[in-house]
Amino acid sequence: MLSARASIRFGGEREALFVLSSRSARSSSSSSTSSSSFNFSARGKESDWIKRRRRRRRSVDGGKGKGGKGATVASGALTSMVSSMDPTTQSFMMTHAVVRDVVATVLTISGSLLWVKLFDELARREILEAKLSRKLVHVTSGTFFAMTWCLFGDQWYSKAFATLVPSLQAFRLFAIGSGLIENKNAVRAVSRGGGKEELLYGPFYYTIVLMVTTLLFWRESPVGFLVVSLMCGGDGVADIVGRRLGKTGKKWPKPFDERKSFAGSAAMVIAGFLFTVSLTHLFGVMGFFPNNRVFGGPDDIGYYAVILLACLSCAVVEALPASKVDDNISVAAVAALLGSLAFL
Secondary structure, three states, rough: HHHHHHHHHHHHHHHHHHHHHHHHHHHHHHHHHHHHHHHHHHHHHHHHHHHHHHHHHHHHHHHHHOHHHHHHHHHHHHHHHHHOOOHHHHHHHHOHHHHHHHHHHHHHHHHHHHHHHHHHHHHHHOOOHHHHHHHHHHHHHHHHHHHHHHHHHOOOOHHHHHHHHHHHHHHHHHHHOOOOOOOOHHHHHHHHOOEEEEEEOOHHHHHHHHHHHHHHHOOOOOOHHHHHHHHHHHHHHHHHHHHOOOOOOOOOOOOOOOEEEEHHHHHHHHHHHHHHHHHHHHHHHHHOOOOOOOOOOOOHHHEEEEEEEEHHHHHHHHOOOOOOHHHHHHHHHHHHHHHHHHHH
Protein backbone atom coordinates (compact mmCIF):
# COMPACT_ATOMS: atom_id res chain seq x y z
CA MET A 1 0.00 0.00 0.00
CA LEU A 2 2.79 2.36 0.95
CA SER A 3 4.79 1.40 -2.08
CA ALA A 4 1.82 2.00 -4.32
CA ARG A 5 1.25 5.46 -2.84
CA ALA A 6 4.92 6.25 -3.14
CA SER A 7 4.83 5.14 -6.74
CA ILE A 8 1.86 7.33 -7.43
CA ARG A 9 3.46 10.30 -5.69
CA PHE A 10 6.73 9.77 -7.50
CA GLY A 11 4.88 9.40 -10.75
CA GLY A 12 2.92 12.58 -10.06
CA GLU A 13 6.07 14.53 -9.26
CA ARG A 14 7.70 13.20 -12.40
CA GLU A 15 4.67 14.27 -14.41
CA ALA A 16 4.75 17.69 -12.84
CA LEU A 17 8.43 18.02 -13.65
CA PHE A 18 7.66 17.06 -17.22
CA VAL A 19 4.94 19.71 -17.45
CA LEU A 20 7.22 22.38 -16.01
CA SER A 21 10.04 21.45 -18.33
CA SER A 22 7.68 21.54 -21.28
CA ARG A 23 6.44 24.98 -20.34
CA SER A 24 9.99 26.20 -19.85
CA ALA A 25 10.97 24.85 -23.25
CA ARG A 26 8.02 26.55 -24.89
CA SER A 27 8.83 29.80 -23.10
CA SER A 28 12.47 29.74 -24.17
CA SER A 29 11.43 28.81 -27.69
CA SER A 30 8.99 31.70 -27.87
CA SER A 31 11.53 34.14 -26.42
CA SER A 32 14.16 33.02 -28.89
CA THR A 33 11.61 33.33 -31.68
CA SER A 34 10.67 36.84 -30.59
CA SER A 35 14.34 37.74 -30.19
CA SER A 36 15.13 36.47 -33.65
CA SER A 37 12.15 38.30 -35.10
CA PHE A 38 13.27 41.48 -33.32
CA ASN A 39 16.78 41.07 -34.69
CA PHE A 40 15.41 40.45 -38.13
CA SER A 41 13.22 43.53 -37.84
CA ALA A 42 16.15 45.64 -36.65
CA ARG A 43 18.26 44.37 -39.51
CA GLY A 44 15.46 45.22 -41.87
CA LYS A 45 15.19 48.75 -40.52
CA GLU A 46 18.94 49.19 -40.69
CA SER A 47 18.95 47.99 -44.25
CA ASP A 48 16.19 50.43 -45.18
CA TRP A 49 18.11 53.24 -43.48
CA ILE A 50 21.28 52.39 -45.39
CA LYS A 51 19.31 52.26 -48.62
CA ARG A 52 17.86 55.70 -47.95
CA ARG A 53 21.32 57.07 -47.21
CA ARG A 54 22.66 55.64 -50.44
CA ARG A 55 19.77 57.04 -52.46
CA ARG A 56 20.28 60.44 -50.88
CA ARG A 57 24.00 60.39 -51.64
CA ARG A 58 23.35 59.38 -55.23
CA SER A 59 20.85 62.18 -55.65
CA VAL A 60 23.34 64.68 -54.19
CA ASP A 61 26.37 63.54 -56.21
CA GLY A 62 24.71 62.56 -59.44
CA GLY A 63 21.53 64.55 -59.67
CA LYS A 64 22.83 67.99 -58.90
CA GLY A 65 26.55 67.62 -59.58
CA LYS A 66 28.88 69.98 -57.75
CA GLY A 67 27.20 71.79 -54.93
CA GLY A 68 24.05 69.67 -55.02
CA LYS A 69 23.69 69.35 -51.28
CA GLY A 70 24.68 72.94 -50.78
CA ALA A 71 22.06 74.04 -53.28
CA THR A 72 19.49 72.10 -51.27
CA VAL A 73 20.57 73.83 -48.06
CA ALA A 74 20.52 77.19 -49.79
CA SER A 75 17.06 76.47 -51.15
CA GLY A 76 15.88 75.94 -47.61
CA ALA A 77 17.46 79.23 -46.54
CA LEU A 78 15.84 81.08 -49.41
CA THR A 79 12.48 79.46 -48.66
CA SER A 80 12.61 80.76 -45.10
CA MET A 81 13.39 84.25 -46.39
CA VAL A 82 10.30 84.34 -48.58
CA SER A 83 8.04 82.43 -46.20
CA SER A 84 5.80 85.48 -45.79
CA MET A 85 4.79 85.31 -49.46
CA ASP A 86 1.81 83.36 -50.74
CA PRO A 87 2.33 79.66 -51.70
CA THR A 88 2.01 80.33 -55.43
CA THR A 89 4.80 82.92 -55.38
CA GLN A 90 7.01 80.66 -53.25
CA SER A 91 6.53 77.76 -55.66
CA PHE A 92 7.31 79.98 -58.65
CA MET A 93 10.49 81.33 -57.05
CA MET A 94 11.82 77.97 -56.00
CA THR A 95 11.19 76.32 -59.37
CA HIS A 96 12.68 79.06 -61.51
CA ALA A 97 16.44 79.28 -61.13
CA VAL A 98 16.74 82.74 -62.67
CA VAL A 99 14.18 84.19 -60.28
CA ARG A 100 16.02 82.66 -57.37
CA ASP A 101 19.31 84.24 -58.47
CA VAL A 102 17.63 87.60 -59.01
CA VAL A 103 16.10 87.52 -55.53
CA ALA A 104 19.44 86.49 -54.01
CA THR A 105 21.17 89.35 -55.84
CA VAL A 106 18.63 91.92 -54.68
CA LEU A 107 18.82 90.70 -51.09
CA THR A 108 22.62 90.75 -51.10
CA ILE A 109 22.85 94.24 -52.61
CA SER A 110 20.26 95.60 -50.20
CA GLY A 111 21.97 93.98 -47.24
CA SER A 112 25.40 95.31 -48.23
CA LEU A 113 24.13 98.87 -48.62
CA LEU A 114 22.33 98.75 -45.28
CA TRP A 115 25.44 97.32 -43.65
CA VAL A 116 27.64 100.17 -44.88
CA LYS A 117 25.02 102.75 -43.89
CA LEU A 118 24.89 101.24 -40.40
CA PHE A 119 28.58 101.82 -39.81
CA ASP A 120 28.38 105.23 -41.42
CA GLU A 121 25.63 106.17 -38.97
CA LEU A 122 27.63 104.83 -36.03
CA ALA A 123 30.58 106.95 -37.12
CA ARG A 124 28.40 110.02 -37.66
CA ARG A 125 27.00 109.75 -34.15
CA GLU A 126 30.52 109.21 -32.84
CA ILE A 127 29.63 105.82 -31.39
CA LEU A 128 32.58 104.46 -33.38
CA GLU A 129 35.56 106.48 -34.49
CA ALA A 130 35.73 106.97 -38.25
CA LYS A 131 38.88 104.88 -38.77
CA LEU A 132 37.52 101.95 -36.77
CA SER A 133 34.19 102.13 -38.62
CA ARG A 134 35.94 102.10 -41.97
CA LYS A 135 38.07 99.10 -41.03
CA LEU A 136 35.10 97.17 -39.69
CA VAL A 137 33.40 97.71 -43.05
CA HIS A 138 36.59 96.43 -44.68
CA VAL A 139 36.61 93.31 -42.49
CA THR A 140 32.95 92.38 -42.68
CA SER A 141 31.70 93.43 -46.12
CA GLY A 142 33.73 90.95 -48.16
CA THR A 143 33.34 88.05 -45.73
CA PHE A 144 29.58 88.55 -45.45
CA PHE A 145 29.38 88.73 -49.23
CA ALA A 146 31.17 85.37 -49.46
CA MET A 147 28.69 83.90 -46.99
CA THR A 148 25.77 84.94 -49.24
CA TRP A 149 27.10 82.72 -52.03
CA CYS A 150 25.01 79.90 -50.57
CA LEU A 151 21.83 81.79 -51.51
CA PHE A 152 22.49 81.54 -55.24
CA GLY A 153 21.63 78.60 -57.47
CA ASP A 154 23.95 76.08 -59.08
CA GLN A 155 23.43 77.13 -62.70
CA TRP A 156 26.27 78.31 -64.91
CA TYR A 157 25.06 81.90 -64.67
CA SER A 158 24.55 81.94 -60.87
CA LYS A 159 28.02 83.26 -60.12
CA ALA A 160 27.50 85.96 -62.74
CA PHE A 161 24.52 87.17 -60.73
CA ALA A 162 26.63 87.08 -57.57
CA THR A 163 29.34 89.11 -59.33
CA LEU A 164 26.81 91.88 -59.92
CA VAL A 165 26.98 92.74 -56.22
CA PRO A 166 30.65 93.92 -56.13
CA SER A 167 30.35 95.15 -59.73
CA LEU A 168 27.64 97.64 -58.85
CA GLN A 169 29.58 98.70 -55.78
CA ALA A 170 32.70 99.23 -57.93
CA PHE A 171 30.71 101.39 -60.36
CA ARG A 172 29.30 103.36 -57.43
CA LEU A 173 32.75 103.99 -55.95
CA PHE A 174 34.15 105.00 -59.33
CA ALA A 175 31.27 107.40 -59.95
CA ILE A 176 31.67 109.02 -56.52
CA GLY A 177 35.45 109.15 -56.67
CA SER A 178 35.49 110.68 -60.15
CA GLY A 179 32.86 113.27 -59.28
CA LEU A 180 30.01 111.89 -61.39
CA ILE A 181 27.95 111.36 -58.24
CA GLU A 182 28.13 113.35 -55.02
CA ASN A 183 27.82 111.30 -51.84
CA LYS A 184 29.53 112.78 -48.81
CA ASN A 185 28.35 109.96 -46.54
CA ALA A 186 30.07 107.35 -48.69
CA VAL A 187 33.26 109.39 -48.77
CA ARG A 188 33.23 109.76 -45.00
CA ALA A 189 32.55 106.06 -44.44
CA VAL A 190 35.17 104.66 -46.84
CA SER A 191 38.00 107.15 -47.30
CA ARG A 192 40.93 107.64 -44.93
CA GLY A 193 41.39 111.40 -45.11
CA GLY A 194 37.99 112.51 -46.39
CA GLY A 195 38.93 112.97 -50.05
CA LYS A 196 36.68 111.50 -52.69
CA GLU A 197 39.70 110.58 -54.86
CA GLU A 198 40.65 107.93 -52.31
CA LEU A 199 37.65 105.86 -53.39
CA LEU A 200 39.39 105.21 -56.72
CA TYR A 201 42.23 103.31 -55.05
CA GLY A 202 41.92 100.96 -52.07
CA PRO A 203 38.10 100.72 -51.89
CA PHE A 204 37.81 100.38 -55.68
CA TYR A 205 40.51 97.68 -55.79
CA TYR A 206 38.68 95.91 -52.96
CA THR A 207 35.53 95.51 -55.06
CA ILE A 208 37.49 94.52 -58.17
CA VAL A 209 39.21 91.71 -56.25
CA LEU A 210 35.82 90.46 -55.01
CA MET A 211 34.55 90.45 -58.61
CA VAL A 212 37.51 88.47 -59.94
CA THR A 213 37.49 86.06 -56.99
CA THR A 214 33.81 85.29 -57.50
CA LEU A 215 34.24 84.64 -61.21
CA LEU A 216 37.40 82.53 -60.92
CA PHE A 217 36.87 80.48 -57.77
CA TRP A 218 33.24 80.88 -56.66
CA ARG A 219 32.20 78.45 -53.90
CA GLU A 220 33.55 75.23 -55.42
CA SER A 221 37.10 75.84 -54.22
CA PRO A 222 38.63 76.98 -50.91
CA VAL A 223 40.87 79.38 -52.83
CA GLY A 224 38.12 81.99 -53.05
CA PHE A 225 37.52 81.86 -49.31
CA LEU A 226 41.27 82.10 -48.68
CA VAL A 227 41.51 85.26 -50.79
CA VAL A 228 38.47 86.90 -49.20
CA SER A 229 39.51 85.97 -45.66
CA LEU A 230 43.02 87.40 -45.99
CA MET A 231 42.17 90.51 -48.00
CA CYS A 232 39.14 91.43 -45.89
CA GLY A 233 39.42 89.79 -42.48
CA GLY A 234 43.18 89.45 -42.10
CA ASP A 235 44.23 92.81 -43.54
CA GLY A 236 41.47 94.69 -41.74
CA VAL A 237 42.16 93.15 -38.34
CA ALA A 238 45.89 93.80 -38.81
CA ASP A 239 45.21 97.53 -39.11
CA ILE A 240 42.85 97.59 -36.11
CA VAL A 241 45.24 95.71 -33.83
CA GLY A 242 48.34 97.47 -35.16
CA ARG A 243 46.96 100.91 -34.38
CA ARG A 244 46.28 99.94 -30.79
CA LEU A 245 48.93 97.42 -29.78
CA GLY A 246 51.66 98.28 -32.26
CA LYS A 247 52.28 101.86 -31.21
CA THR A 248 54.85 100.88 -28.62
CA GLY A 249 55.62 97.41 -29.93
CA LYS A 250 58.31 96.16 -32.24
CA LYS A 251 58.17 97.39 -35.85
CA TRP A 252 59.19 95.80 -39.10
CA PRO A 253 62.72 96.79 -40.24
CA LYS A 254 63.65 98.01 -43.70
CA PRO A 255 62.98 97.24 -46.54
CA PHE A 256 59.52 96.73 -45.00
CA ASP A 257 57.20 99.49 -43.92
CA GLU A 258 58.61 100.67 -40.60
CA ARG A 259 55.16 101.83 -39.53
CA LYS A 260 53.87 98.25 -39.60
CA SER A 261 54.11 96.33 -36.32
CA PHE A 262 54.64 92.67 -35.57
CA ALA A 263 51.48 92.76 -33.44
CA GLY A 264 49.39 93.75 -36.45
CA SER A 265 51.02 91.08 -38.61
CA ALA A 266 50.39 88.41 -35.98
CA ALA A 267 46.74 89.51 -35.80
CA MET A 268 46.51 89.21 -39.58
CA VAL A 269 47.79 85.64 -39.50
CA ILE A 270 45.38 84.61 -36.74
CA ALA A 271 42.34 86.37 -38.22
CA GLY A 272 43.03 85.18 -41.78
CA PHE A 273 43.48 81.62 -40.56
CA LEU A 274 40.25 81.62 -38.52
CA PHE A 275 38.19 83.27 -41.26
CA THR A 276 39.44 80.82 -43.88
CA VAL A 277 38.89 77.72 -41.76
CA SER A 278 35.41 78.86 -40.76
CA LEU A 279 34.23 79.66 -44.29
CA THR A 280 35.68 76.56 -45.94
CA HIS A 281 34.34 74.29 -43.22
CA LEU A 282 30.89 75.90 -43.41
CA PHE A 283 30.59 75.51 -47.17
CA GLY A 284 32.12 72.03 -47.02
CA VAL A 285 29.47 70.91 -44.54
CA MET A 286 26.78 72.35 -46.83
CA GLY A 287 28.21 70.26 -49.67
CA PHE A 288 29.42 72.90 -52.12
CA PHE A 289 32.86 71.40 -52.65
CA PRO A 290 33.28 68.45 -55.08
CA ASN A 291 32.95 64.95 -53.62
CA ASN A 292 31.35 66.41 -50.48
CA ARG A 293 34.82 67.50 -49.30
CA VAL A 294 34.75 69.03 -45.83
CA PHE A 295 37.98 70.95 -45.21
CA GLY A 296 39.22 71.41 -41.69
CA GLY A 297 38.65 67.96 -40.23
CA PRO A 298 40.67 66.74 -37.24
CA ASP A 299 43.00 64.72 -39.47
CA ASP A 300 43.37 67.33 -42.19
CA ILE A 301 46.84 68.48 -41.17
CA GLY A 302 47.89 69.34 -44.71
CA TYR A 303 44.96 71.71 -45.09
CA TYR A 304 45.86 73.58 -41.91
CA ALA A 305 49.51 73.77 -42.95
CA VAL A 306 48.66 75.29 -46.35
CA ILE A 307 46.32 77.87 -44.82
CA LEU A 308 48.88 78.83 -42.18
CA LEU A 309 51.64 79.16 -44.81
CA ALA A 310 49.41 81.38 -46.95
CA CYS A 311 48.54 83.56 -43.96
CA LEU A 312 52.19 83.98 -42.99
CA SER A 313 53.18 84.82 -46.57
CA CYS A 314 50.41 87.39 -46.93
CA ALA A 315 51.37 88.98 -43.60
CA VAL A 316 54.91 89.46 -44.89
CA VAL A 317 53.61 90.94 -48.15
CA GLU A 318 51.25 93.24 -46.25
CA ALA A 319 54.22 94.61 -44.29
CA LEU A 320 55.79 95.93 -47.50
CA PRO A 321 55.56 99.69 -48.14
CA ALA A 322 52.06 100.59 -49.27
CA SER A 323 53.42 102.93 -51.95
CA LYS A 324 54.67 99.97 -54.00
CA VAL A 325 51.50 97.90 -54.44
CA ASP A 326 48.12 98.33 -52.77
CA ASP A 327 47.50 95.77 -50.00
CA ASN A 328 44.18 94.70 -51.47
CA ILE A 329 45.93 93.62 -54.67
CA SER A 330 49.17 92.20 -53.29
CA VAL A 331 47.58 90.18 -50.47
CA ALA A 332 44.85 88.83 -52.74
CA ALA A 333 47.35 87.89 -55.46
CA VAL A 334 49.62 85.97 -53.07
CA ALA A 335 46.65 84.19 -51.46
CA ALA A 336 45.24 83.23 -54.87
CA LEU A 337 48.62 81.95 -56.08
CA LEU A 338 49.37 79.82 -53.03
CA GLY A 339 45.81 78.58 -52.80
CA SER A 340 45.74 77.60 -56.46
CA LEU A 341 48.98 75.66 -56.15
CA ALA A 342 47.63 73.77 -53.14
CA PHE A 343 43.97 73.16 -53.95
CA LEU A 344 43.52 73.33 -57.74
